[in-house]
Amino acid sequence: MRFFVKRAPRAGVTVASASALSVMLSRWENGHVDVTDLGYRQLFREFYGRTNEELGFPADVENDGIEELRDRLLVARSIDHSTLELFQSQINNLRNSDQHFGAIEILDQLNNLVRQIESVRTFSVSAMHRERLAAILTDARTLAGWTALDRGSQLQAWQYHEDAKVSAREADSPYLLAHATAQQAVILLDIGEPAAAVELLEHARYVAENRAPSLLRTWLAAAHGEGLAAAGRHDESLQAFDQAHALMPSDPIDPQMPFLLLNDGHLSRWRGNALLRLGNQDAINSLEAAARELDSSPRAAVRGQLSMYVDLAFAYAAAGDTRGAVDYARKARQLATRIGSDRQRQRLSTLVLPDFGRTGIA
Incomplete structure (x- = not known):
């Protein structure tokens, strides 16, 4: 109820009074x-970080038929270069917001943007536009998948990354495919499947080998190192991190890959x-x-700081x-809540303190 009342004005939504909301929620x-x-x-989607389907809401009804097809x-056909750049700009803005403020309010916006781009690409007959739309869509899907994972929806995150790999192939982009594949491996680590994660990460590095900028290969080597560590492969993990440090470019900023935030820290x-x-x-x-x-x-992402704490x-x-x-733990809890x-x-919530046992921090 507090979230609804606080968030509604900023979202342009009108909600009932607190007393009426209590009855409605019940x-x-x-x-x-x-x-x-x-x-x-x-508001429910934003609060829970879930889709209409996951929340059990009826699917939106759309008209079909010849006129609907012609309209789409x-x-x-109205899509031009400026529209494509606008889509990419919207994704970059949401990414910037995510890096500074987290995923609590952007996941629903990303879900809607992904659906919009998917619709345009589905009905585009221009090969050039479809390829560019596929690349933009891959970026949007991987960002949406990452924010879904942060909101605790592993299934939604997995599906977004599966879809991202499909659009990366249509975009004919090995580096986008490698990035989506490696990021998907993190979901496997989260659910206790390190061997499967390592397999995905090895495939991602193979896809990117000699076909991706050094910044991405640095990121992939580090991600591989994390997976190997989760699998208990100590020496191989440290070797992967040594490779990452050796591959790190002098300028770790690549405008072609805004989804990578990486430096020595x-x-x-x-x-x-x-x-x-x-x-x-x-x-x-x-x-x-x-x-x-x-x-x-100034380039530190808030989620990275939280993970570090x-x-x-x-x-x-x-x-x-x-x-x-x-x-x-206290610093992390405050930031995670924010x-x-x-x-x-x-x-x-699984942290166990010496002499005190489970903290109950959640």
């Missing part, structure tokens, strides 16, 4: 009344996460070094330092 939750108002559906073909954080998974005592040193760099960096909480707990674990990261709240 009737919705008990299945006595369907949620038919589109504004309320939007006409819309697709991010690599240190990633390596620290791998060392933590491996039970290596150097994890704290690597993560603290990353914290010093990323906390003062959670890793540090676990690292200090593993080292028997209750105070350090509690301090970082950006709506269900994924990291889930991790925090």
